[in-house]
Amino acid sequence: MKLRYNSFNYNTYANRGMTLEHDIEMANEYYRYNNIGVIYKKPTPITIAKVHYPSRSEAVIKEAYFKTPSTTDYNGIYRGKYIDFEAKETKNKTLFPLNNIHKHQIKHLKSILNHGGIGFLIIRFSTLNKTYLLPAERLLEFIENNDRKSIPLDFFEKNSYLIKDKYNPRVDYLEILDKLYFDGGKDERKN
């Protein structure tokens, strides 16, 4: 699966989250290709207002709007478990602003935990070149115990897991889940 944003404009618009998003797409492709797990990014939710059809197979959307997502961007299955997460980048060097995550996304992650799934955030501090996996349990704890509108970096250092840069896949987030939820390393992966 290639990223298929064709226009210069759209690239500019999407640029903020591009690198982490790209790394995760590459990891997901790697996981699927090697039969490690089946995880996809959901398509961008839009509201379609106008479609032209020169013919059925050639429908062209002529007017549509970006919608606020109801869920997180990524979900799938790994080692028999439902997994669900959101990924965000920040240029901030000391904190992650919580307005990057919508309230219903937090509610969604809570609900996933209640139903026995694995939920988390992947947060990249792009200026520091550090990418963390924060379990949804820790995120929810933070929100319940704080009125702050951002999560300080040191909370990540203490409560989340650094995803080390690798060659392939660059962002091997499932390796963290192995340690956290499956009591083992790569050898234990379902193949």
Place this chain on the structure above:
Amino acid sequence: MKLRYNSFNYNTYANRGMTLEHDIEMANEYYRYNNIGVIYKKPTPITIAKVHYPSRSEAVIKEAYFKTPSTTDYNGIYRGKYIDFEAKETKNKTLFPLNNIHKHQIKHLKSILNHGGIGFLIIRFSTLNKTYLLPAERLLEFIENNDRKSIPLDFFEKNSYLIKDKYNPRVDYLEILDKLYFDGGKDERKN
């Protein structure tokens, strides 16, 4: 979640699958609201070609195209299990044409089963007013053992499960999963 197709044109285009899709959306809303399961329809995958931005919050997509989906339309979690399915309607009274399901969707369902998930199709014969849940295992068996380009109705009668019309939700497909995979009825549902 409301269905938000605003234009007359788009409604016409989407009309074929509207009723079953609507019933499933209503069931999913019911399941989420009652904390029974968390299942969503994925947004329609599109390729965005042109976006105008009078301001960042007011982006308008001016040119986009429908993409062939890589996965099924629906996934989520129920009773701790990953579930994944596709839903289709046919007006045909005697068979379901297999060209309604893309090859990579079949491959996707196979992969979900391999990783320990629950996969299935929900097929409505709209003229007969019958809606069946066909486990992915049976679908894959059919495809492996047949060169036919359609599945006859009697295969559904023998290998799938009729979803009886109910008041709320109208299409209670999780009830079928209870019997098939969880060895029990509604009382056993995780609440």
